[in-house]
Amino acid sequence: QQQVKQSPQSLIVQKGGISIINCAYENTAFDYFPWYQQFPGKGPALLIAIRPDVSEKKEGRFTISFNKSAKQFSLHIMDSQPGDSATYFCAASPPEASGSRLTFGEGTQLTVNP
């Protein structure tokens, strides 16, 4: 049972454009929603995370938008750069795991063309 659905599978954006990746979850008990960035041959690295008590969180060029009623959240990358080319994973965690037991989406391969 896939509890976190991510779209699109792949995304191509021009340098300076906005990259948008969407996720939907099923388990209303989830209370921690991180985004991870993974480069080839590397492990995932935490990019930004949000809890459901806020609707938006911004860190530099990265913003998470969260819609609790729709059970959806999204990652926006502003001013996308070629160095942002990587695979991005959304994830969710139940409260008893304090954010460390994650259910991941299937990933979005982002390519930023120069």
Added chain:
Amino acid sequence: ETGVTQSPTHLIKTRGQQVTLRCSSQSGHNTVSWYQQALGQGPQFIFQYYREEENGRGNFPPRFSGLQFPNYSSELNVNALELDDSALYLCASSLYTRGELFFGEGSRLTVL
């Protein structure tokens, strides 16, 4: 500060064999989680260890087992290897109360 390190980085086994993967957690972290990442997929939670005991398990059969040692390092053992066990195995450490996961670079297992 030392990050999460995993060994070996790559290994090849044949069906039916057993494998042990190792992980050293980041300095100061007391929790280790293991994930399986099949090619082109997101990581899937295998299990988590805290205070040397299993503290949560995903949908994986008992032939996947683990250990955590007093220095918080960990092992993942897989018995009776199957072709579908071919994947990248990721170890992540965290502080139990904070939860932010720090991943290693993984061990790439190929089962022939």
